[in-house]
Amino acid sequence: MKNKVIATIILLGLILGSPFSVYARTSNESGIQENNTFIDVVPGEASVTFAELGFRETTLVSPFDATRILFSVPPNWRLAPGGMVQLDYDITLSGADVGLVGTDQNTYGGSLLVTFNDQVIGTIALKDLGSQTIQLQLPPNALTAVRQDGRHQLTISLDAQFSCLYNVRALVVIKPTSTFKLPFEFSSPELNLSRLPSPFHLRNALLPDRTLVVVPNEPDVNELKAALNLMAGFGSIVGEAFDFGLIPAGELTEDDLVNSNLIFVGRPEQFDLLSDVEFKFPLAVENKKFVNLPAESEGDGVVEMALSPWNQSKVALLVGGNSVDAVVKAAQAVSSGKILVYENPALAYVADVQLLSDSLPVIEDFTLQTLGYQTQTLSGIGLNSVQYLFNASKEQLNAQDGTIDLVYYHSGLLDYGFSSFTVELNNQVIASAVFSKESEQQAILPVKIPAGMLRFGENRLTISSRMLTTTSCDATGFSDPWLTVSDQTKFHLPATAGANSDSSLLLDLKSYPDLFMTQSDLGDVAFVLSKANPATWKIAGQMAYNLGRTANPLISNLQLVYAEDVPQQVLSENSLIVIGKSSTVPLLSEINDQLPAPFDIASDTASESGMQIVYRIPNGMSVGYLELLGSPYNAEKPILVLAGNNDEGVNLAGNALLQDELSSQLTGVFAVTNGTQIATGNASSSFSAVGTLVPPAAAIVTTPVPASPTAPANLVAPAWLFPLLVISGIAILLIILFVIVNAFSRRRAMSAAAFTPTTKSNGNSLSGPEDDRK
Numbered sequence: 001m002k003n004k005v006i007a008t009i010i011l012l013g014l015i016l017g018s019p020f021s022v023y024a025r026t027s028n029e030s031g032i033q034e035n036n037t038f039i040d041v042v043p044g045e046a047s048v049t050f051a052e053l054g055f056r057e058t059t060l061v062s063p064f065d066a067t068r069i070l071f072s073v074p075p076n077w078r079l080a081p082g083g084m085v086q087l088d089y090d091i092t093l094s095g096a097d098v099g100l101v102g103t104d105q106n107t108y109g110g111s112l113l114v115t116f117n118d119q120v121i122g123t124i125a126l127k128d129l130g131s132q133t134i135q136l137q138l139p140p141n142a143l144t145a146v147r148q149d150g151r152h153q154l155t156i157s158l159d160a161q162f163s164c165l166y167n168v169r170a171l172v173v174i175k176p177t178s179t180f181k182l183p184f185e186f187s188s189p190e191l192n193l194s195r196l197p198s199p200f201h202l203r204n205a206l207l208p209d210r211t212l213v214v215v216p217n218e219p220d221v222n223e224l225k226a227a228l229n230l231m232a233g234f235g236s237i238v239g240e241a242f243d244f245g246l247i248p249a250g251e252l253t254e255d256d257l258v259n260s261n262l263i264f265v266g267r268p269e270q271f272d273l274l275s276d277v278e279f280k281f282p283l284a285v286e287n288k289k290f291v292n293l294p295a296e297s298e299g300d301g302v303v304e305m306a307l308s309p310w311n312q313s314k315v316a317l318l319v320g321g322n323s324v325d326a327v328v329k330a331a332q333a334v335s336s337g338k339i340l341v342y343e344n345p346a347l348a349y350v351a352d353v354q355l356l357s358d359s360l361p362v363i364e365d366f367t368l369q370t371l372g373y374q375t376q377t378l379s380g381i382g383l384n385s386v387q388y389l390f391n392a393s394k395e396q397l398n399a400q401d402g403t404i405d406l407v408y409y410h411s412g413l414l415d416y417g418f419s420s421f422t423v424e425l426n427n428q429v430i431a432s433a434v435f436s437k438e439s440e441q442q443a444i445l446p447v448k449i450p451a452g453m454l455r456f457g458e459n460r461l462t463i464s465s466r467m468l469t470t471t472s473c474d475a476t477g478f479s480d481p482w483l484t485v486s487d488q489t490k491f492h493l494p495a496t497a498g499a500n501s502d503s504s505l506l507l508d509l510k511s512y513p514d515l516f517m518t519q520s521d522l523g524d525v526a527f528v529l530s531k532a533n534p535a536t537w538k539i540a541g542q543m544a545y546n547l548g549r550t551a552n553p554l555i556s557n558l559q560l561v562y563a564e565d566v567p568q569q570v571l572s573e574n575s576l577i578v579i580g581k582s583s584t585v586p587l588l589s590e591i592n593d594q595l596p597a598p599f600d601i602a603s604d605t606a607s608e609s610g611m612q613i614v615y616r617i618p619n620g621m622s623v624g625y626l627e628l629l630g631s632p633y634n635a636e637k638p639i640l641v642l643a644g645n646n647d648e649g650v651n652l653a654g655n656a657l658l659q660d661e662l663s664s665q666l667t668g669v670f671a672v673t674n675g676t677q678i679a680t681g682n683a684s685s686s687f688s689a690v691g692t693l694v695p696p697a698a699a700i701v702t703t704p705v706p707a708s709p710t711a712p713a714n715l716v717a718p719a720w721l722f723p724l725l726v727i728s729g730i731a732i733l734l735i736i737l738f739v740i741v742n743a744f745s746r747r748r749a750m751s752a753a754a755f756t757p758t759t760k761s762n763g764n765s766l767s768g769p770e771d772d773r774k
Helices: 002-030 221-238 254-259 324-335 534-551 568-573 586-590 647-658 721-745
Strands: 040-042 045-049 058-061 064-071 077-079 084-094 107-116 119-127 130-137 152-159 169-174 179-186 210-215 243-248 261-265 301-307 315-321 347-350 365-367 376-379 382-392 403-410 420-425 428-434 443-448 457-467 482-485 490-492 525-529 559-562 575-579 624-630 638-644 670-673 678-681
Touching: 058 064, 058 152, 084 107, 084 119, 119 130, 152 169, 210 221, 221 243, 221 261, 221 324, 221 534, 221 559, 243 534, 301 324, 315 324, 324 347, 376 382, 376 457, 403 420, 403 457, 428 443, 457 482, 525 534, 534 575, 534 647, 575 586, 575 647, 624 647, 638 647, 647 670
Parallel strands: 210 243, 210 261, 261 315, 525 559, 525 575, 575 638
Antiparallel strands: 040 045, 045 179, 058 169, 064 152, 077 179, 084 130, 084 169, 084 179, 107 119, 107 152, 301 315, 301 347, 365 490, 376 482, 382 457, 403 443, 403 482, 403 490, 420 428, 420 457, 624 638, 624 670, 670 678
């Protein structure tokens, strides 16, 4: 009863204080400023909390459990002796036998084993319940990363076998306030092409970095195409957003040169910087030409790396050649993310690139074994995955009855309540299954391939498992669980005569980028850009990067043409992404009457003459337009138009696709944006989308609305509010007094009883090793 009285008082106190709490919270939130510093770095030492590395509070549960933290140091750092990790953690025990453990020197028979880069740095005995903090030194022999990707790894493992002897459960909560102290020494970044995307991008990086793809001021169309394919390739191999942009050489600032990694894409003769500044490339560039280029490599693409002459902690990459064809080959090689190096890891020559053929043979039935894959086993607690590649011809893309018979078997140590696996095709989940006792020996999961899910060319089948073990105290109970995918897994991809001829094209802006994912290397997608407008090149670069993230091409083969000269072959064979003002893109004039919202070419605004309300855009206001239509040149291909009433409007249209908070609002075939809002419509809409965003400068209004007076600066409380608060307060205090008196009057009638608190899980009791993508 005493607890109820206290709880009642606290609850009523909160009720009384709630209006004031609202005002206080609003004041505090308005004063919060964004912290632009990712970690605390002083000369020679970095300090970073687990939270800053993306680690969330994790609960380790007895008898056995583990978690880990991964991070990368900047390319010009090397960890130095003297580092340490401070672990902040809580220990709680629950269960009927809590009083039976801990009698031997106040220890509970369990421990935390902590390793750094697979080297033991400490063993922590479980004792002293509650919040704990301990500091562990990082020995010199543990400072070298052992993972193939170069990341450092801290692992915390719980061993609490007393839970096997007593009815006791131990929970060890690892807090995100735990901290690394990392002394470091400066060194030169490693120049090794075989380790791309490093040093331009590092996973779980301590410090953010920036990379700029530099193109000539007046690039040949194939040089700009090469740059877009390089960006798409980085999108594929990096797989996440980072500060990566495209810029013409003439727009580079001193800040760009000093604080960015640079990737030059083009012929050396196109870049004054390569001759004006001393780049120590393995194959030297002098007077805008390669020096000592081997005779047999005159037509090869050249990929070489050097330290930036503006900042020795940054790297410069040249992707070039003596001809534009050589530049394209070099860029496509880089887009693969796999550069083969020989004597000098900073230099590679690209003699040829084998692209996806225009047609592929139809093979309807095959197995993983016939594809060259062997039976493969995934092992370990947590998330694991394996990926397989197979080809599909154009005749197989829209078959209705394609199937995969997945043959698998697994360990009997799995926790069948929580362990499962999923099947993904081209990054889309198409099936999932839970493990069971019946599937331990061998099982077959029939998976139907949805029509339209396949791409022409390479397709990716990914099996991802989440394996957790049942709690066991046997020696075998802590061994790694496993899942085996058999090489007898069967594929059935029937061919359909004329599969593409009668397929309807569903046009919707929310379907971007899937509308452009019909070919695995993106080779049927062509950008149409203005030769004289570098701003459109930058937008195309960001779109190429995102397309690469989605399509994961083995070698990117995006097409690009200048708006001033669009070949008929590109019009008839490619899906088009057109970027620019209507007055600068002749193609838009040609198809203007077929657009969902035709343009007034003279003013670069979307004409809405057929709408119910027509607004004029006020002078100086920038508006972006997104329009989607079926290509009049090929009924199976879409055309996406990103335009604007000025150059800034074009940028706004691009941001509407590239920024998640805006792209999630897109739908239909026509959208308008002012940079912060999206209005959408379709071809049959009779209402103006522009009108919901753009204040009218001169508009026809059927019912005039009187002007509202200027709002006062401060809101005035009504006269009745204060008396109401006083009366309410008195009433609540009387209720409290009544509850207290009633409680004490009943106290003698109640017998004393022992109170046993109940430990509650924080909801994260199944934590295991963190996913590598963390």
